[in-house]
Amino acid sequence: MTKMLPIVLVLFVATGAFAAPSVSVSQVPINEIAPAYDSGRGVTPGLLLNLWDLCDGGDTNVHILTLEQVVNDYSRLPNSYAQAQAVATILAVLGELATGVPGDACNAANAINAYASGRGGNSYLGQLAANIDLIAQLANNPEKLRYAVGQRGNCAGGGRSYQFEAAWDAILNRANPYTIGLVNEEYCTAKRLYQALNVRSNNVGAAATAAALPPVVTAVQRALGPVLAFLRAAANGNVGAAAVAAAKQALLS
Structure with a gap:
C-alpha cells in the first residue's frame, strides 16, 4: 500500500520588528519525494533520514527533531568517533x-x-542490543509495535531523575575538539528533553545522554561494521535474522 503521509513545510514571515509571524503550510505527498541517497560509506545523512522515517512523526516534537539534526551533523564529520556517536544515538x-x-x-x-x-x-550496551530487535521489528512490521509498551524496569521515578549534569560535564570534558560544538548542542537539547513534562521526551533525553557516554561510544566505534550493515538493512525495510544477530554480537562482545 502506498504511503500518503504529508511532508509539512512551515515558513515564518515577520512583517515588522514586533509583528507576530504568519505561518504558511504546504503539503507534498511523501511518495513524490525522491528517496534519500546513501553512499554506503560510513554513516550518512541519507541513511539516517531513512532510519528516522521508520518512526511515527507524531511523537517527534521540536526538541527531538533538533536532536535528530545534531545526529545528522555528526554523520557528516570524517571522524570515526563522531560517526560512532551518531550510530549510538540513533540506536x-x-x-x-x-x-x-x-x-x-x-x-x-x-x-x-x-x-x-x-x-x-x-x-547501556545491553539496552542498545535490545533496541536492535525493536528497530528490526519497526522496519519489518511496524504495526506489531503500534500497541506495544516500551521496556519497563524498577527504578525511582521511572528513570526520569539521574545525574544529568555530572554525566554531561564528563562527556564534554572528554569531547574531541573536532566535535565539541555538536556535543554542546546535543547537551542543550538533551537538557530540554530531560526537563520536559512528558514521559516520551524524558526517555529520549535519557537515551541520548546514555548513548553519548564515552564507554558506550567507544564500544559502538569498535562494532561499526556489523551495526552499520544492520542499519542499512533496516533503512531498506527488510532486516534478516543474520544481520540482527551480527550487530548484537558485535555490540556485546
Whole structure:
C-alpha cells in the first residue's frame, strides 16, 4: 500500500520588528519525494533520514527533531568517533520511539549514574542490543509495535531523575575538539528533553545522554561494521535474522 503521509513545510514571515509571524503550510505527498541517497560509506545523512522515517512523526516534537539534526551533523564529520556517536544515538532514540506506548528510562538512568559515579557506564550496551530487535521489528512490521509498551524496569521515578549534569560535564570534558560544538548542542537539547513534562521526551533525553557516554561510544566505534550493515538493512525495510544477530554480537562482545 502506498504511503500518503504529508511532508509539512512551515515558513515564518515577520512583517515588522514586533509583528507576530504568519505561518504558511504546504503539503507534498511523501511518495513524490525522491528517496534519500546513501553512499554506503560510513554513516550518512541519507541513511539516517531513512532510519528516522521508520518512526511515527507524531511523537517527534521540536526538541527531538533538533536532536535528530545534531545526529545528522555528526554523520557528516570524517571522524570515526563522531560517526560512532551518531550510530549510538540513533540506536538509542529509535528504541525509545519504536513502541506505541513509552516505557521508562531505568536502564539509561542506571548507566548514567554509574558513569557519573566512576563505575563505568557500558551497561547501556545491553539496552542498545535490545533496541536492535525493536528497530528490526519497526522496519519489518511496524504495526506489531503500534500497541506495544516500551521496556519497563524498577527504578525511582521511572528513570526520569539521574545525574544529568555530572554525566554531561564528563562527556564534554572528554569531547574531541573536532566535535565539541555538536556535543554542546546535543547537551542543550538533551537538557530540554530531560526537563520536559512528558514521559516520551524524558526517555529520549535519557537515551541520548546514555548513548553519548564515552564507554558506550567507544564500544559502538569498535562494532561499526556489523551495526552499520544492520542499519542499512533496516533503512531498506527488510532486516534478516543474520544481520540482527551480527550487530548484537558485535555490540556485546
